[in-house]
Amino acid sequence: METIPKTSTALSSLLRADLVTQWRNRRSFILLLLVPIIILISWKGIIEKFGGPFALSTCITIGLVAIGLMGYSNTVARDREKGIFQRLRVAPMPAWCIMASRLLIQLMMIVLLTTTIFIAGNNIDHIKLSPSGYIISFLTAVVGGAVYLGLGQLIVGLIQNPETVNSTSRLTYFLFIMIGMFGELGVLGDQIKEIVLWSPYGTVKRIIAAGMQPGTWNQETTTALLLTIAYAAVFSFIGIKKFKWNNK
Amino acid sequence: MNTHNYILQVHGLNIYYGSFHAVRDVSFDVLPGEIFGLLGPNGAGKTSTLSAVEGLLKPQSGSIVVAGNDINKKPLHAKAAIGVQLQATSFQSELTVSEILQLYAGIYGMSMSREKIFSILKNIKLEESSGRKFGQLSGGQQQRLSLAIAVLHEPRLVLLDEPTSGLDPQSRRQLWERMESMREKGHSVLLTTHSMEEAEAVCDRIAIIDHGRVIATDTPQSLMDSNKTNPEVIAASRRGKITLEDVFIGLTGKAIRS
Numbered sequence: 001m002e003t004i005p006k007t008s009t010a011l012s013s014l015l016r017a018d019l020v021t022q023w024r025n026r027r028s029f030i031l032l033l034l035v036p037i038i039i040l041i042s043w044k045g046i047i048e049k050f051g052g053p054f055a056l057s058t059c060i061t062i063g064l065v066a067i068g069l070m071g072y073s074n075t076v077a078r079d080r081e082k083g084i085f086q087r088l089r090v091a092p093m094p095a096w097c098i099m100a101s102r103l104l105i106q107l108m109m110i111v112l113l114t115t116t117i118f119i120a121g122n123n124i125d126h127i128k129l130s131p132s133g134y135i136i137s138f139l140t141a142v143v144g145g146a147v148y149l150g151l152g153q154l155i156v157g158l159i160q161n162p163e164t165v166n167s168t169s170r171l172t173y174f175l176f177i178m179i180g181m182f183g184e185l186g187v188l189g190d191q192i193k194e195i196v197l198w199s200p201y202g203t204v205k206r207i208i209a210a211g212m213q214p215g216t217w218n219q220e221t222t223t224a225l226l227l228t229i230a231y232a233a234v235f236s237f238i239g240i241k242k243f244k245w246n247n248k
Numbered sequence: 249m250n251t252h253n254y255i256l257q258v259h260g261l262n263i264y265y266g267s268f269h270a271v272r273d274v275s276f277d278v279l280p281g282e283i284f285g286l287l288g289p290n291g292a293g294k295t296s297t298l299s300a301v302e303g304l305l306k307p308q309s310g311s312i313v314v315a316g317n318d319i320n321k322k323p324l325h326a327k328a329a330i331g332v333q334l335q336a337t338s339f340q341s342e343l344t345v346s347e348i349l350q351l352y353a354g355i356y357g358m359s360m361s362r363e364k365i366f367s368i369l370k371n372i373k374l375e376e377s378s379g380r381k382f383g384q385l386s387g388g389q390q391q392r393l394s395l396a397i398a399v400l401h402e403p404r405l406v407l408l409d410e411p412t413s414g415l416d417p418q419s420r421r422q423l424w425e426r427m428e429s430m431r432e433k434g435h436s437v438l439l440t441t442h443s444m445e446e447a448e449a450v451c452d453r454i455a456i457i458d459h460g461r462v463i464a465t466d467t468p469q470s471l472m473d474s475n476k477t478n479p480e481v482i483a484a485s486r487r488g489k490i491t492l493e494d495v496f497i498g499l500t501g502k503a504i505r506s
Contacts (some may be wrong), residue, residue, distance in 0.1 A: 002315060002328035002404075005357025013354025017343060024342040083338040090302045091355045092328040245304075 002092075010093035014101035022105050025075075029109065032066040033116055035177075040120050052127030056117055057209035058181065060141055061201060063113040065176050068148025069169040072106050073155045077165035080156070085245045095245075103149065110145040114138055129212050136211035143225070144204035146232040151200065153239030160247050176201050203228045254313075255280050255329075255405050255436040256301065261310035263296050263460075270296045271307070272460040278405065283427055283437040285447045288457035289500050294440040295335065297457070298409050301438065302332050315404050328356075331403035331435075333394050335410050341383030345374060345393060348382055349400070356401040372396045388419040395426060399435070406430055408439040412446055424450050444493040458500045471495050 022029070036059035047055045079085060088098050114137065121127035129137065152169065159165045180201035183192040196202045203224040210221040256278040263271035271293040278284045286294045299305040301312055303323050312319040315329035339348045346365050353360035369375040372392040377385065385393065391411065398406055408427075412420040427437055427450050441447055447454050448468045455465040464471060475481045476490045481498030485491070 002317070002325050003357070004324045004328050005355065009357050010355045013351050016354070017340060017347065017351040020347060021340050021342045079340070082341070083334060083336040084340060086304060086336075087332075087334055087338060088355070089304055090327060090330070090332040090334070091352070092324045093355055094324075 004092050007093060007097060010091070011097045011101060014088075014097060015104060018101050018105045019108075022109070029071065032070055033063065033113060035066065036060070036063040036113075036117060037120055040117065041124055044125070047125050047127070052121060052125065053129075053209045053212040055125070056121050056127060056137075056212060057205050058184075059117050059121075060114055060137075060208050061144065061180070061205040062177055063117065064110065064141065064145045064148050064204065065173055065201070067106060067109050067113060067145065068150075068152040069155070069173045069176075071109065071152075072102070072149055073152035073169045074162070074166055076102065076152070076156045077159075077162035080160075080245065081162045081247055083246065089245060106145070106149055107142065110141055111138065114141045130214075132214050133212045136214055137208060140207040140211035140225075143228055143232070144208055147200050147204055147228055147235065150232045150235030150239060153243065154235045155239075157239035157242035160244065180205070198224075198227065200228070200231045203231065254278060255282075255315055256284075256438060257311070257313040258297070258301065259311045259313075261297060261300060261307050261312065263293070263300060263305065263307045270460050271300070274310070274457070274460070274462050276455050276462060276465055278436050278438055280404070280436055281431055281434050282452045283431055283439070283450050285451035285454040286438065286440045286457060287442075287444070287447055287454050287496060288440075290442075292457045292500075293460040294457055295409060298407055298438070298440055302330070302334075302407060303327055328401070329404045331398035331401065331406045333391075333398045333406070333408045333411055335413075339382045339394075339397075341381060344379050344381055345369065345385070346378040348393065349397065352397045352400055358401060368396055368400070387414055388416065391415060391419065391423070395423070399430065402435075404434075404436060406435050406437045408437060410440055410442065412441070412443060420446070444491065444496055448492050456496060456499055463499055464495075468492050475499070 039062065040055060040059045043055050085098060089095055118129075118134065151172070155165055155169055155172070159168055179188065179192070180196055180199070182188055183196035184202065184205070186193045197206070206221060206224040207228055210217045254277040258277070259275045261271050261274040262269070274293065274297055276284070286297060288294045296305060300307045301314070301319070303319050303326065306320075314326040317325040317329065319326045343351065346369070349365050349368060350360050365378065366375060369378050372395070374389060374393060377389065382390065382393070395411070398408070412423055415423065424446070427439070430437055439451070451468060453465065453467050454471065455462045457463070466474065472490050472492060472495055475495045475498060478498055481490060481494050484497035485494040
């Protein structure tokens with residue numbers, strides 16, 4: 001009778017390999033961080049007008065969109081095309097380990113992104129939050145990140161070709177950022193502003209902003225949180241259901 | 249029949265892709281220490297059969313038992329008994345050769361010292377490439393590493409999907425020697441191939457698959473002997489003497505497959 005290796009051992013080996021891969025691709029992660037940092041630096045006027053949490057939550061949301069759409073979906077599409085998943089799936093470990101390792105790495109990226117934005121906000125714009133504000137913001141960033149990881153999963157679930165995944169995720173990223181940012185400010189009209197507020201962009205941004213000032217959390221924020229969880233669940237469910245481990 | 253006499257038993261396998269019946273009632277067995285070849289034209293169902301044995305594809309019906317473990321009932325036990333080299337060899341291109349070895353050693357629950365890694369790499373003549381990334385290796389080097397990883401945990405059954413396609417004659421010969429050395433160590437090998445030369449050179453028995461069905465199973469020599477009077481095989485013969493390729497063409501036809 002063959003002995004099956006421990007799942008924890010297999011998962012930790014995968015995690016180590018995925019971490020090394022992520023580290024060797026650190027340039028692309030730094031590029032993902034650049035957009036929110038540039039926005040933070042160039043938004044002095046907005047910070048004075050709307051407050052620090054508005055700017056920080058916008059930057060974190062943009063970073064989360066980038067991690068889920070540009071980072072996660074493209075890496076999964078590329079590795080699927082190369083047959084890396086198939087090679088791992090023939091090993092004696094549950095298939096969920098492969099994705100669990102990937103998601104844990106993305107979770108680390110979300111924490112790293114949020115920390116970087118907080119440090120930049122503090123050093124450049126002197127935005128300071130209460131300790132509970134920092135803690136709740138980390139939690140809401142993780143919940144918000146799940147929406148965009150789910151959206152990334154949806155894209156790789158529905159689209160097989162890695163180049164099409166790449167262009168679709170870029171287009172979706174651009175649409176989210178442009179319509180989200182300008183729509184929220186009312187530049188695109190009141191109707192768009194209302195849609196954006198309850199879109200995955202708006203709900204994520206709202207819960208992160210409210211998390212930074214726990215005293216401002218109200219019924220609407222709770223509705224936004226529930227909606228955020230619902231978005232994450234729907235995107236992930238369809239993305240996982242439609243996902244194929246290989247391109248053939 | 250004692251199921252433990254065979255390292256692999258495939259019985260009544262049927263695989264559909266939508267309405268397309270790709271594998272039709274395929275049955276064969278592999279003995280311990282045997283090199284068994286699956287031969288067939290493109291699209292005959294070789295890779296689908298192998299994918300089902302690897303656990304990558306769930307057949308609509310039929311059973312697959314690896315080292316006494318049903319692949320559907322005890323998939324992890326069955327997978328622990330097999331080592332696999334897929335058709336498209338791929339590991340993370342950002343990882344180095346030794347990191348890939350460590351990754352798969354960990355997945356198979358093995359500890360891997362530096363000395364052990366060096367010894368494996370020396371054995372496949374990659375000892376100077378331990379720090380090189382997988383993406384920087386040549387096709388032959390990637391193939392050798394892939395095979396080393398397939399046998400890392402000393403599996404009882406090694407599955408090789410067209411292992412020599414795209415290799416130069418030297419690398420191909422070297423791979424054949426490795427297969428023979430696996431057989432000497434008691435490993436069984438199930439390989440798919442298009443190469444009749446390969447099948448004749450290394451396989452103890454072969455099964456010819458066409459249109460999803462096994463149309464012949466025997467040793468290469470017996471297949472040639474039993475088909476030497478077959479008019480279609482004689483018609484396919486080009487040199488007077490019946491070769492395995494003549495038998496293959498005679499049985500599967502001359503039409504080019506997609």
